[in-house]
Amino acid sequence: MSRYALTVAILTTLVLALAILSLAAGLAGIGVTQGLSDMLHGRATIAATIIGQIRLPRMTLALLIGATLGLSGAALQGLVRNPLADPGVLGISGCGALGAVLVFYTGVSAVWAPALPLAALSGAGLATLLLLVLTRGGTLVLVLAGAALGSMSAALLALTLNLVPSPYASYEIMHWLMGSLSRASQQDVLIAMPGLLIGSALLFSTGRSLDALTLGEDVAQTMGFPLRAVQWRVVIGTALAVGSGVAVAGGIGFVGLVMPHLLRPLAGARPSRLLLPSALGGAALLLAADLFVRLPVSGAELQLGVVTSLIGTPVFFWQVWRLRGRPV
């Protein structure tokens, strides 16, 4: 078995194990198999309700959002050929959250529910598009543009919080900005699923183009891979995946930064070979982080986005350390 196949096999096993653990973990002591079987047979037991309406949506969203975050990180890093690219670091998640908060704050989402994911999608999409336009200036410009987008969305989000009339509403927005799956529902799964799946399919389809791009834009184009076509697929794929994730779970950062970095030594440097392992790794990381926040360590439940950021920041520092002294 090649090292790539072994990596994929181990990660798949890990994801499955964590998914089962995620279904089993919770305060109510219920049997997972019993609950699943009740649910599938339409028996309205307590176990079936807890599994079907609480734990299964939460597990599904952690798995899918984690996978698309890992995947979009790997695709973005391949596209801009820069290991610092990540939807969170580059402000894409922040702009998605801004879009969602604006719709939430103005009450539009109360009148028309699909407005929330659509606004998150638009925010993420606009941010990615802007970054791509600026990417032509190279690595330094890209990272600076990402920082600018991140600061802008943070400032505008803070402004919204500042202006929010009731403490309850500001608590709602805060809770969601930090990223959480604690209130994941079946409806959330329905809202996020199409974007997560279509976005992932688009991102997976870029593998060969990303490989060709390692030789530079000109050579890739002469081999039949026009840069524009790859860029569009990555932009739309990232916007759909990250936007849909943000719409239901809020901002969850650094998964896309951490996973490609950890897996590159195992999966090899070919960008196409990094996509699937990064998706699996992202799913495993988010499932594990979501299990961790459910541990009864302190009085309050930790927020998911806080945990992933705490895991991700050291990796970010490590990348910066590796890149220091290199010409930009």
Next chain:
Amino acid sequence: MILQTDTISLTLQGNRLLNDIALEVRPGEVLGLIGPNGAGKSTLLRVMAGLLRPDTGCVFLDGRDLFTMPPEERGRHLAYLPQEAPASIGMSVRDVVALGRLPHRRTASAQQDAAAVRQALDAVGMSAFADRSSASLSGGERARILLARALAVQAPVMLADEPVAALDPAQALTVMNLFGQYAAQGQAVAVVLHDLALAARFCTRIAVLSEGRLVGIGTPAEVLTDALFAEVYGVAVRRCGEVAVPWSLVASTRRP
């Protein structure tokens, strides 16, 4: 396959870079593109590779318009080796060379791909390095695996932009020999060169560009005259046997 440019002109940001250039690269020949810095050699090569669309005129590959050909098909017919190497490719030498097979992904078998990669690695003398990471290579070695990548396409037309600029004399001779062998198999090769001795030695024909115009084309003996050196490069040469060595600057009305 024959690659023709039909009186192409190109203006970018107000600068006239190419002016009515008509030439062809024929199967079995190495066409050298020479000229002073800024003459438009690399720009012309990029137009010939389909990377820049000329304002007027066309590029034809066996009579078909290059710019309307499906990208994947064009990728199989034409290999392009740019002057600048990509900053860093972490993958193994074999994987880098195998990227040259991407245009064939729907038309060639895995065996054909593997054979093409092996052949290309052999040709540049890098077979022993196949499993090494390309990040650990010297500049000259990296230039050779990027050449191997272009060879692995096995395209009927090869376009190379200053492929020997970063190489020592022995490696430069090896690479020029490779282009000669490639052409001898019936492929058409166009190479941008600054080293006129290499151009004289290895090119079947030479095209001379100056200020975006084609000022001469023919065999090395026809083209590389003392008058050309004085007129186009502003230098006087001394001849050592067949080789002309730039010796001193000449006062020219065109070049200060």
